[in-house]
Amino acid sequence: xxxILIATTAAALAAAAIAATASGQAPTTTAPTTLKLxxxxxxxxxxxxxxxxxxxxxxxxxxxxVIGGRLTAAGKPSGTANLVxxxxxxxxxxLSECVGTLVLPTGSITFAxxxxxxxxxxxxxxxxxxxxxxxxTGTLAAVATKGGRDALTVQLG
Numbered sequence: 001x002x003x004i005l006i007a008t009t010a011a012a013l014a015a016a017a018i019a020a021t022a023s024g025q026a027p028t029t030t031a032p033t034t035l036k037l038x039x040x041x042x043x044x045x046x047x048x049x050x051x052x053x054x055x056x057x058x059x060x061x062x063x064x065x066v067i068g069g070r071l072t073a074a075g076k077p078s079g080t081a082n083l084v085x086x087x088x089x090x091x092x093x094x095l096s097e098c099v100g101t102l103v104l105p106t107g108s109i110t111f112a113x114x115x116x117x118x119x120x121x122x123x124x125x126x127x128x129x130x131x132x133x134x135x136x137t138g139t140l141a142a143v144a145t146k147g148g149r150d151a152l153t154v155q156l157g
Contacts, residue, residue, distance in 0.1 A: 032138075032157030036073065037102075039081050039142070039150040043068035058092040059117065071102065071152075079104040085115055093118050100124070102154075107131020109154065111140045120144040126156060 047064040048054060065085045071078040083100035094117045102109040108131065113124035121143040129136040138156040145151050 032155065035152075035154040035156065037078060037152040037154070038072045038145075039069050039152055040072070041067055041069040041148065058090060058094065059087045059096075060090045061087055063087045063090075065096070071104075087117070088114075091117075098122075098124065104131075104133070107133040109133045109136050109140075109156075126154065 043066075045066040046059075047066060049060070049062040049064075051060055053060055053063075064087070065083075067081075067083045067085075069081050071081055080103045081100065082103070083098060085096040085098035087094060087096045089095040096115050096117060097112075098115050099112045100110070102111075107129055109129040110127045111124040112127050113122070115122045115124075121141065124140045124142075126136050126138040126140055128134070133156075136156050138154065141153045141155075142150045143153075
């Protein structure tokens with residue numbers, strides 16, 4: 001999975017949560033809610049653990065992508081997104097396990113799941129949240145777009 005996709009996914013989740021908050025809709029298990037967000041990466045770090053390969057080689061087991069960014073919904077600031085992916089199956093087409101949080105004005109949404117390193121899109125499970133999102137469940141889909149942003153669609157319910 002590309003680092004940008006990871007960042008985009010995190011941003012999308014955050015933006016979706018903000019959009020739901022801005023519209024006054026609190027996600028519940030009985031009333032499904034869809035949030036549409038854009039994530040713009042603002043912080044990125046590649047943690048290269050031994051054996052060190054650098055950013056020009058495929059990541060090895062234990063390497064991490066650490067990403068933070070800003071979320072927008074309908075062009076307005078909506079919060080922040082944070083994501084950490086740890087490589088579990090190395091190689092150019094390997095796998096990583098990711099955990100992230102969308103921080104929104106009325107609470108946060110957490111998500112987790114596996115990601116292929118060489119993909120442009122991912123889907124994660126919404127694992128919970130705080131505040132207005134305390135009982136959140138659902139999915140977060142992230143798709144890389146032009147301009148280095150990720151479109152996030154969060155399905156809560």
